[in-house]
Amino acid sequence: MDLLINLSYIAASVLFIYGLKMLGKPATARRGNQVSAIGMLVAAVATLLYSGLSYGWIVLGLVIGAGIGYYAARTVQMTQMPEMVALFNGSGGLASLLVAAAEYLRRPEADAFTALVIFLAIVVGGLTFTGSVIAFAKLSERMKGSPILFKNQQILNAGLLGLTLLMGIIFMFAPKAAGFLLVFIILAAFALGVLAVIPIGGADMPIVVSLLNSYSGIAASMAGFIIANNVLIVAGALVGASGIILTSIMCKAMNRSLTNVLFGGFGATTTQSSMQIQGEAKAISAEDAYYILENASNVIVVPGYGMAVAQAQHVVKELADLMEKNGTEVRYAIHPVAGRMPGHMNVLLAEANVPYEQLVEPEDVNPTMENVDVAIVIGANDVVNPAAKEDDTSPLYGMPIIETDRARTVFVLKRSMKPGFSGVENPLFFKENTRMLFGDAKSSLSTLVSEFKDAA
Amino acid sequence: MHDLMLLLFIFVIAIFLGVELIQKVPSQLHTPLMSGSNAISGITIVGALAALHSDNGGFAIFLGILAVIFATINVVGGYLVTDRMLGMFKTGKKD
Numbered sequence: 296m297d298l299l300i301n302l303s304y305i306a307a308s309v310l311f312i313y314g315l316k317m318l319g320k321p322a323t324a325r326r327g328n329q330v331s332a333i334g335m336l337v338a339a340v341a342t343l344l345y346s347g348l349s350y351g352w353i354v355l356g357l358v359i360g361a362g363i364g365y366y367a368a369r370t371v372q373m374t375q376m377p378e379m380v381a382l383f384n385g386s387g388g389l390a391s392l393l394v395a396a397a398e399y400l401r402r403p404e405a406d407a408f409t410a411l412v413i414f415l416a417i418v419v420g421g422l423t424f425t426g427s428v429i430a431f432a433k434l435s436e437r438m439k440g441s442p443i444l445f446k447n448q449q450i451l452n453a454g455l456l457g458l459t460l461l462m463g464i465i466f467m468f469a470p471k472a473a474g475f476l477l478v479f480i481i482l483a484a485f486a487l488g489v490l491a492v493i494p495i496g497g498a499d500m501p502i503v504v505s506l507l508n509s510y511s512g513i514a515a516s517m518a519g520f521i522i523a524n525n526v527l528i529v530a531g532a533l534v535g536a537s538g539i540i541l542t543s544i545m546c547k548a549m550n551r552s553l554t555n556v557l558f559g560g561f562g563a564t565t566t567q568s569s570m571q572i573q574g575e576a577k578a579i580s581a582e583d584a585y586y587i588l589e590n591a592s593n594v595i596v597v598p599g600y601g602m603a604v605a606q607a608q609h610v611v612k613e614l615a616d617l618m619e620k621n622g623t624e625v626r627y628a629i630h631p632v633a634g635r636m637p638g639h640m641n642v643l644l645a646e647a648n649v650p651y652e653q654l655v656e657p658e659d660v661n662p663t664m665e666n667v668d669v670a671i672v673i674g675a676n677d678v679v680n681p682a683a684k685e686d687d688t689s690p691l692y693g694m695p696i697i698e699t700d701r702a703r704t705v706f707v708l709k710r711s712m713k714p715g716f717s718g719v720e721n722p723l724f725f726k727e728n729t730r731m732l733f734g735d736a737k738s739s740l741s742t743l744v745s746e747f748k749d750a751a
Numbered sequence: 752m753h754d755l756m757l758l759l760f761i762f763v764i765a766i767f768l769g770v771e772l773i774q775k776v777p778s779q780l781h782t783p784l785m786s787g788s789n790a791i792s793g794i795t796i797v798g799a800l801a802a803l804h805s806d807n808g809g810f811a812i813f814l815g816i817l818a819v820i821f822a823t824i825n826v827v828g829g830y831l832v833t834d835r836m837l838g839m840f841k842t843g844k845k846d
Contacts, residue, residue, distance in 0.1 A: 311791055312768065318787045319776045325837035328787045332830045335794065339826075342800045349805040349812065356799070356816045360823025367824070368831035373839075379832060380786045387792045387825035393818035394798040400811040401804065408755060508789045511825075515795040516765075520758060522801055528758060529765045530794035536769025537788055544773075545781060631778040641779030646839040656778075 296344055303341030304526035310334025311530050315537060338526050373643060374603040377636040378434040381427045381504045384511050388423025391416050391514035392484070396477065398521050403471045409521060410470035414463040414480065416517035421484025422491065423510045429492040430500050430507065440497025449558070452490050459483040491557075498677060499556050501636045502545050506553075509538025548631035551694070576712060579730035581739055584706055585746035591668035591704075594618060595660060596627045597697050598644070600634045601674010601709065605736040608647040611673065614740055615649070617747040626653050628660045628670075628697045630678035657697045670699035672707045672723075674736050676714065680721045691719050705729045708736045783836045790829025796822035 311334045317327025343353070364383075371379045395416035399405065405413065432438035462480050466473045495503055512534025519527025546553050588594065596615065602608060615625040627649060633640045641654065660667075672679055675697075682689035683696045699705050700723050707724060709731060714720050723729055732739050776784055799818035807815065 311794075312772065315769075315772050315788060315791070318784050319773060319780060321777060321780060324780055324783060324787075325834065328783070328790075328830060328833045328837055331787065331791055332834075335791070335796070335826055335830070338794060338797050339800065342797045345801060347804055347806065348800065349803050349807075352803050352812060352816050353800055353819060356803075356819025357823050360820040361827045363820075364824040364827030364829075365831065368828045368835065371832065373836075376782065376786075376832065376836065379828070380782075380789055383786075383825050383828045383832070384789045384792070386821045386828075387789070387795055390793075390799055390818045390822035390825060391795045393814045393821065394795055394802050397802040397807070397811045397814040397818060398798075400814065401802070401807055505785050508785055508792065511789070511792040511795075515792050515798070516762060518795050518798040520762075522798055523754065523758060524797060524801065525758070525761060527794055527797050528762050530791050532762050532765035533769040533772070534788045534792040534794075536766045537773040538785075540770055540773040541776070541781065541785060541788070544776065548778060629779075631781075636782040636785070638779040638782040642782065642836050642839055645779075654779075 296346070300341045300344050301525070303337050304524075307334040307338035307341070307526050308529045310337065311533060315533060338530075373646060374606070375435065376642070377501060377504065377634075377639065378431045380636075381431040381434060381500075381507070384504065384508050385424045385427025385431070388420045388427065388507070388511040388514055390420070391511065391518045392420030392424065392481065394518045395420065395521055396481070399470070399474070399477065403474055405470045407467050407470075410467045411463070412517045412520040413470070414466055416514050416521060417477065417480055418459060418463070418484045418487070419510050419517060420514035421481055422488035423507050423514055425485045425488030426492045426507050426510075427488075427504070429489055430503050433492075433497045434500050434504075436497075440500075442496045443493040448490075448494060452487070455483060455487060455490065459487065495557065501632065502542060502553075502556050504636075505538060505542040505545055509535050509542060512536075512538055545632070548695075576724045576731050577729065579706070579732055581732060581742035582746065584730070584732055585743055585750075587704060587706075588618060588623070588669055588743065589621065589747075589750070591618075591623055593667050594623050594625050594669045594671065595655075595667050595699075595702070596625065597670060597672045597675050597679055597699055598627065598629070598633060598640045599673065599675025599678060600639075601676075601736050603634055603639065603643055603674070605674065607673060607737040607740055608643040608649075610737055610740040610744060612644070612647040612649050614744050614747070615653075617744060621747070626655050626660065628657060629654050630657055630675070630695075630697055633675055633678050657695055661698045661701075664698050664701040665703075667702040668704065670697075670702035670705045672699055672705060672709075673740075674708060676709075676721055677719065679723055680719060681723055681726075682719065682721070685722075689719060699723065700726055700728070703728065706732050708732045708734075708739050710735060783833055786829060786833040786836060790826060790833055793822055793825035793829055796826050798822075
């Protein structure tokens with residue numbers, strides 16, 4: 296039976312590797328996810344072949360977990376996807392912690408190496424759990440997005456980390472006698488997760504989630520060492536490594552280093568910006584906006600989180616279709632970090648059947664910006680903030696943006712003058728060529744759509 | 752010790768494989784990829800199932816059940832959400 300189990304584990308590992316590879320390409324991504332899901336099924340079923348398991352409890356756990364997971368995945372809105380991923384991820388981290396704790400209770404007289412990996416699985420799993428919960432709270436705005444900073448914060452964090460490692464060393468050499476330490480280690484790990492994420496601004500949460508995703512892989516891998524299980528080690532290590540690479544890809548898209556994200560306290564200094572915002576924001580009515588759009592021959596749409604919140608992607612597509620019928624060239628400029636997660640906008644626009652080839656990246660659209668008649672900014676803010684280019688004291692400085700301020704006219708669809716997720720003021724709103732179309736993006740766009748329809 | 756070295760060997764090779772697998776991913780796939788690999792980290796379900804030995808004490812069983820629940824949430828939720836996201840791309844043109 297052991298042979299069969301181990302052969303299944305090899306098969307599962309191969310399926311994970313293929314699945315991950317396919318996930319990285321648009322044409323095969325969905326199948327890749329299914330391949331990896333089959334791998335998971337193979338691994339789980341094979342594990343059930345071990346003798347001496349209590350199947351009653353297993354079925355109970357599986358049914359409850361599958362029910363919650365299924366319900367959450369089916370009912371979540373596309374706009375809430377990022378925070379959902381954070382919750383799932385935290386759930387995995389907590390599971391690894393629990394596995395480690397249960398294994399310790401079964402075999403308290405572990406050798407030093409097993410004690411070490413128990414310690415690591417608990418610490419990494421625990422901080423993944425609480426860190427993910429904080430990331431969830433910040434993304435879903437249950438908690439303020441701005442960084443929470445206090446005096447001597449880094450000293451406290453370093454001290455707590457040191458204390459945790461010290462407890463780990465003691466535990467490693469006397470796992471049985473120092474068993475009570477595990478309780479404190481768990482509490483310290485929970486505290487570390489909270490403390491590590493609260494000083495990071497809400498706009499950087501996608502990067503944090505990606506990093507925590509990598510951590511949960513490492514925690515799983517450590518759990519694999521505890522029970523000497525190959526497939527756990529392989530799959531955990533794959534996620535751990537690919538998560539780090541994905542995190543660094545995301546950082547590059549925002550022109551930031553990971554250290555800067557984790558320790559920068561981004562957005563905390565916004566009030567000190569030296570650039571004086573000049574001029575006055577000019578509002579425009581939907582009717583006047585229609586006349587301008589009607590005469591435009593080249594339009595770009597810049598969507599942001601506001602489009603997601605207003606669920607405006609379908610009406611955006613409707614408006615774009617009408618403009619195209621009117622002879623206007625319409626393209627969508629997608630900033631890699633628009634929305635709450637990289638690729639967030641692509642998912643939403645795909646949902647509205649926007650053709651793939653109409654989506655353009657900032658570096659392709661920026662050089663031709665002078666020829667754009669109208670740039671329609673829909674609920675995007677930080678990704679079009681000219682301060683990123685012009686104001687070297689701005690926390691956004693250096694981030695590549697979509698340079699809509701160079702278009703002939705800019706429409707900004709927005710509910711209020713409130714700054715974006717980063718908390719940074721946006722001088723774009725006060726530029727000479729900018730018109731603010733206040734109100735809910737969806738109803739503003741619907742008005743434009745009916746103007747077009749009435750004219751036809 | 753021999754077994755331990757073997758496990759470490761597997762771990763290190765898998766790390767390098769993971770690094771090589773993810774290169775140049777188009778940005779629209781970043782979120783699904785993160786979500787999909789998050790589902791894979793639910794592999795800890797294997798550890799959770801194996802932890803539910805019938806000869807365990809009451810508290811260890813309790814922790815084991817919790818572990819199975821949380822790991823299953825991660826697995827089922829993670830794969831379904833990823834599939835839902837990727838399902839939306841299907842109408843777009845393939846390239």
